[in-house]
Amino acid sequence: MKKAMRVLAPKSALPSKKNNPIFSPPPKPHQSYSKIIPQNPNQAETHFITLIHASKTILQLQQIHSQLILQAMSSNIVGLGDKWLGGMVHGGILKMGLEFDGFVRVSLVDMYAKMELLSLALQLFDESPERNKLDSVLLWNVVINGCCKSGILEKAVELFEAMPERNFGSWNSLINGLMRNGKVDKAVELFEGMVEKNVVSWTTMVHGLSLNGMHEKALEMFFNMIEEEGARANDLTLVSVLSACAKTGALEAGMKIHKYILSNKFRFNAAVGTALIDMYAKCGQIQSASQVFRDTKEKDVRTWSVMIWGWAIHGSVEQALQCFEKMKLTGIEPDEVAFLAVLTACSHAGLVDEGLKFFDSMKLDYSIEPTMKHCAVIVDLYGRAGQLDEALRFIQCMALTPDFVIWGALFSACRAHKNIEMAKYVSEKLLQLEPKHSGSYVFMSNIYAGVGIWEEVERVRTSMKDKGAAKDPGLSHVEVHGKLHSFVAGDQAHMHTKEIYSKLEEMTNRAREHGYIPETEWVLHNIEEEEKEDALGTHSEKLALAFGLIRTSPGVVLRIVKNLRICGDCHSLMKHVSKLSQREIVVRDIKRFHHFKDGICSCQDYW
DNA sequence: CTAGGGTTAG
Incomplete structure (x- = not known):
């Protein structure tokens, strides 16, 4: 509710005594108002009504107060969906015959725009006599912003071009709107x-x-900003750029930013700390994450959650559970994301009973209703542990209607535990929910391939093509000397293709001599690329591995990031390579980390 | 008026 306090008392909006002789402010009016702003959003409605009634007298005296109320409402009531309340204030203003000066109009337009009542906002805007005067930037900006939020970009651009003058807010709003709509x-x-x-x-x-998946470009933009342009970042910039590092696994860039933060003496607030912890955890440096976690003094529930997630994806269940308990002891109430994190930790480690205990505690002790995501983790928890019947029973009993993700979790479990009967049943559910989803076809053909029923594999493949479903291509990248190199499955486009493939062959042969057996059941992991022959040999993670081995000196840890789950065959090869070439290999797949060292993986093959 | 951190499955 901090936000409410801020909008209730915008310094610039408070009237000066000079201009308003009748204004005899109670000592700091905004402070007494902020006390009325409820902590519990459920009470907000009642409180606002009180506020409005209490303000009636003031309204007659001071027009500016109606604006304060409007601002409070546009940021609070909107979230509650109380459209009528906004209309009531609007009506009140009209009834009292208050002048519709610039500020009041701006607030009203903004309020309606934020309430997704864009037509009302536009109408007020169109009727506005002052909109073509100078000093009307705010009014135009709130309308542009409203159009952007509703996705009506043409209108936003049109307004932007037509406005009499622009400020930073105008440009930035439109840029943001374009970005959020993929333009x-x-x-x-x-x-x-x-x-x-x-x-x-x-x-x-x-x-x-970063929002549009162009993380490398985002990093470039940031470094360009501070290095070339000499502009100073603030904590919001840092959080954004660190999140881009985390998403793409760019450790070196992340460390550089960490240094920048330290040498420029930025305040280590909860947001910056959280972003750094998340960056280190998702870039494979769980120890650094833990160090930053200790250094971050202001911890909120998100800070704890990313740390728990970090331990979970690195396979350190005990640390994750400890962290969760410590958080509670510190007096921070776990929210639904914290529970997701701790449940995920349990599922990665096969702790079925503990996971179920947390799931119950969520409802009983914290009255958090489980979401679809929580249910998916529970299905995953049972499924990985091979308790497929329990998983199915859970789905049938759960309060929510199971969605694609839920069935998908069960499907993966069927695949892992080779339960074809249940897989068939589940695949029908999946295809009902998303007929074009390639995953179901790939899953299904994988299942058949896994048990060697090749006619069925062929049938599924054909039907996949008929439905026009395409699979996401596997994509991996490896960081070499601070630069990311990307590979797709079957990649032939890289400038060092020849070298890479011969290294790959050499690796495979050496591994074979030491007992590596290619696991053909994974051959259709990427059904599209399989047609290019050698499907097994050319998964993107293997290409990235080979490239990394060629281009870095012995002893350097290889860091590979993959956009899908790592395939079982690649997993097995990596174990061998880590031993044969005495290399530490860290693979981040879509779910978690695999630290290969001396022929062993940190996931202990439980995934 | 404009910018930010953690979220399932594959």
Whole structure:
């Protein structure tokens, strides 16, 4: 509710005594208002009504107060969906015959825009006599912002071009709107057209690029900002760029940013700390994550959650559970994400009973209703442990209607434990929910391939093609000397293709001599690429591994990031390679980390 | 008026 306090007392909006002689403020009016702002959102409605009634007298005296109320409402009531309340204030203002000066109009338009009542906002805007005057930037900005939030970009652009004058807010709002709607090129064009950029412009770009999956570009943007342009970042910029590092696994960039934070003496608040911890954890440096966690003094529930997640994805269940308990002891109540993290830790480690205990505690002790995500983890928990019947029973009994993810979790379990009967049943559910989803076909053909029923494999493949379902291509990257190199399955496009493939062959042969047996059941992991022959040999993670081995000196840890689960065959080969070449290999797949060392993986093959 | 941190399955 901090936000409410801030909007209730915008310094610039408070009237000066000079301009308003009748204004005899109670000592700091905004403070007494902020006390009325409820801590519990469920009570907000009642409190706001009280506030409005209490303000009636003030309304007659001071127009500016109606604006304060409107601002409070546009940020609070909106979240509660109380459209009528907003209308009531609007009506009240009209009834009292208050003048509709710029500020009140801006607040009203903003309020309606945020309530997704864009038509009302636009109407108020159109009726506004002052909109073509100078000083009307705020009014235009809130409308542009509203259009962006509703995805009506043409209108936003049109307004942007028509407005009499623009400020940073106008440019930044539109750039943000374009980014959030996937119009990256347009946003870049607009950004480059800015004569002067402020820190919000840069941050919006960094975050926007990352939002559209262009993490490397986001990093480039950030370093360009501080190195070339000499602009100073703030904590919001840092959080955005660190999140891009985490998503792409760019450890070196992340460490550079960490140094930048330390040498520029940025305040280590909860958000920056959390972003750093998350970055280290997702880049494979769980010890550094833990160190930063200790150094972060202001911890909130998110800080604890990323740490728990970190331990979970690195296979340190005990640490994860300890962390969870410690958080509770510190007096921080776990929220639904914290529970997701701790449940995930249990599922990765096969701790079925503990996981179920947490699941119950969530409802009983904290009255958090389990979401679909929690249920998916429970299905996964049973499924990985091979308790398929329990998993199915859980799905049938759960309060929510099982979605694609839930059935998908059970399907993976069927695959892992080779239960074809149940897999068939589940695949029907999957295809009902998403007829075009390639995953089901790939799953199914994998199951048949796993047990060697090749006619069925062929049938599924054909039906997949008929339905026009395409599989996401496997994509891996490896960091070599601070630069990321990407590979897709069957990649022939890389400039060192020849070298890579011969290294791959050499590795495979050596591993074979030491007992590596290619696991053909994984051959259809990527059904599309399989047609290019050698499917097993050319999964993207293997190419990345080979490239990393060629280009780095012995002793350097190899870090590979993959966009899907690592395939079982690649997993087995990596174990051999880690032993034969005495290399530590860290693979991050979509779910978790695999630390290969001396022929052993940290996941203990439980995945 | 404009920017930010953790979230399932594959």
